[in-house]
Ligand SMILES: Nc1nc2c(ncn2[C@@H]2O[C@H](COP(=O)(O)OP(=O)(O)OP(=O)(O)O)[C@@H](O)[C@H]2O)c(=O)[nH]1
């Protein structure tokens with residue numbers, strides 16, 4: 643037996659257990675008619691800044707689970723911007739799994755009636771979070787322009803899996819050599835059904851359209 647074969651055998655029960663808990667998470671989330679989005683990007687792409695802008699607009703309609711290795715800084719930022727946020731500190735793990743989200747959901751109970759959207763900000767990383775289903779309705783991958791337009795093909799596991807690509811920091815387009823069409827075409831070549839939004843969490847460009855998309859997805863899920 644090769645090392646590679648052994649590794650697959652060891653991982654398989656872990657993923658099976660993760661997926662079983664994720665299905666329970668989905669039930670908890672849908673029982674309260676929340677639309678859940680798992681937001682994944684590299685560190686610093688702008689996930690929390692986007693959540694701050696969404697919190698300013700959605701206020702009590704938005705609940706957030708923050709995943710970080712350490713500190714409650716991101717949950718504090720979202721709270722200050724006007725929405726509920728629960729912080730998970732993974733203590734070293736480079737991604738959230740369904741079990742940690744399940745524990746967070748239990749701590750968050752009772753859910754507030756006004757909540758419509760639950761965004762889970764995953765730990766900043768383009769590799770590890772892509773393997774773990776958390777129970778979300780939408781898996782969103784964010785790529786920010788300063789990271790470079792070549793990243794989609796370099797991290798295909800994530801960009802193949804996502805439902806939605808958020809190209810953030812569009813306000814910096816003039817200063818950077820980032821070919822938006824290249825990134826979009828490469829993502830569509832991996833993932834033909836992906837929906838793509840060009841946004842700036844800094845200036846709020848594109849956020850009205852993004853919120854309309856989340857609202858329409860929620861209506862579709864619960865109609
Ligand atoms: N110019 C510009 N800067 C942005 C934008 N969005 C975020 N930033 C900046 O990018 C930096 C990182 O933003 P965060 O929102 O903390 O990034 P993050 O993805 O939450 O980072 P981690 O939680 O550490 O993974 C901050 O200095 C933000 O002000 C944007 O749309 N345009």
Ligand SMILES: [Mg+2]
Pocket residue numbers: 689690691716763
């Ligand atoms: Mg953050």
